[in-house]
Amino acid sequence: MSVTYSSTRGEESQKGLDFRTVVMTGLAHDRGLFVPDSLPQVSKDELESWRSLSYPQLAVKVIAKFVKDDQVPLDVLTDIVTRSCGAFRSEDVTPVVEVGGHTILELFHGPTFAFKDVALQMLGNFFEYFLSTGSNGGRLTVLGATSGDTGSAAIYGLRGKKGVDCVILFPNGRVSEIQERQMTTVPDSNIHCVAIEGGTFDDCQDLVKASFNDKAFRDRVKLGAVNSINWCRVLAQTTYFYWSYMRVTDKHPDVSEVSFSVPTGNFGDVLAGYYAKQMGLPVGKLIVATNENDILHRFFSKGEYHREAIAHTISPSMDICVSSNFERYLFHLAGNDSAKLSKWMKDFEATRKLTVSGDVLKQAQSDFLSARCDTKETLRIIKQYNDESGYVLCPHAATGVSAIHQLKEVVPSMVCLATAHEAKFPAAVKRAVDPLPTPPIQLSSLFHKETRRSDCPNDLKVVQAFVEKKIAIRMAEEAAAKGSGSSLEKQLKRTVVVAAIIGAVAVGMQAYKRR
DSSP: OOOOOOEOOOOGGSSSSHHHHHHHOOOOSOOOOOEEEEEEOOOOOHHHHHTTOOOHHHHHHHHHHHHOOSSSSSSHHHHHHHHTTTSSSSSTTEEEEEEEEEEEOOOOOOOBTTTTHHHHHHHHHHHHHHHHTTTTOOEEEEEOOSSSOOOOOOOHHHHHHEEEEEEEEETTTOOOOOHHHHHHHHOOTTEEEEEEEEHHHHHHHHHHHHHHOOHHHHHHEEEEOHHHHHHHHHHHHHHHHHHHHHHHHOOOTTOEEEEEEEOOOSSSSHHHHHHHHHHOOEEEEEEEOOOOOOOOHHHHHHHHOOOOOOOOOOOOOOOOOTTTHHHHHHHHHHTTHHHHHHHHHHHHHSSSSEEEEEEEEEEHHHHHHEOHHHHOHHHHHHHHHHHSSOOOHHHHHHHHHHHHHTOOOOTTTEEEEEBBBBBOOOHTTTTSSSSSOOOOOHHHHHSSSSSOOOOEEEEEEHHHHHHHHHHHHHHHHHHHOOOOOOOHHHHHHHHHHHHHHHHHHHHHHHHHOOO
């Protein structure tokens, strides 16, 4: 049988749920996050038997430890993973290279040149399978927040998917120009990009979470999640920790453990490494690398998870002051005690502070190391690697590389995750590397395409009205495309009326807000 999942907050109705349910649900209905009720183990012999597998084959083996035939038949799982990996420009999917005395895992060979493609290509195909086999009556509204990379990766994973509307919220003016163009140049009618005026990523994330906690809205629109609150994202990301372990130990057979330095914002990527380690993958150290938005570094160094204002940096995908995935780790740090975790989160939400000490802090520090990298240091690292190795890092990857230098962990068995292609951040990189390398044609061509986006204030009701209006219009268009008939015409008229009413409400509320 497949692994089951329960919410970190412990509500009875949110316990023991299956993979299909947690993927389609996203955020648990008690405001918690789903975690596996048990972690399958991988023995050394089993791990060794996977060594010669291709990336898709290896990924199937890892995911199949959690997902058995009762949830997704093996042939379907193999097809989902294989098609997802087929969207990458490299046969290795996530190539492993050695630079500067350590290893780099290149996670930017997917459609949007960022690590999130690995998980979101798979999630989009899981959504498609579940919808086609009875979930949600065949319809899903994906509502996501992005600090830059999740949005485009979700859009490329969901564009054109039958029965899916994808609404992505991003903070206006706080993503790079290329990141915004990757989202807004996709013409598919089921894609809706929304710039939140005067907001930060955390504001966008709060709008998403509040929408999931609004039962009436959630049920009306059949809400689903693509942010790393969705367990499928974390599960898919574990696969490249296995892949990079294999490639490092291929080249260095004497290495017994492989360590990882992970540029960290929402904590999902490094959490995937933590779960891989708990499953039995020989992982040594896990390093949490932050930029100036260093709430996680402050936690692991001093036990202080205290929310502060967001700093606008040159690594925008890490400009996050509350890491949504961190609740999963806190649950485990609390001894898998949902009552204790719930009290921690309730206190944090009330005071914006969570402080741990003593044995709890010692445990956290044994699980993770951390380092902080500011803009000056980020640019110094980018320049150093270009000058000395001819290798150009993106600003996010540079924080992970800086961390291993700060912690004196520069060895071949240390893998730094390169989470995005440097060409996505030309303005930042040019401050350290001039002239810039020629960007990939897939990115440079974005400047010659038409863009399409909507703007909304940082207001929950306005955003929800916008979502319902877009769904109503899409459903009306689909109904009209199917042909005519008395019942169809009535449904179409009702849908158009609903769209008009909701649209009027949204416009009115926006006008009121601006008075």
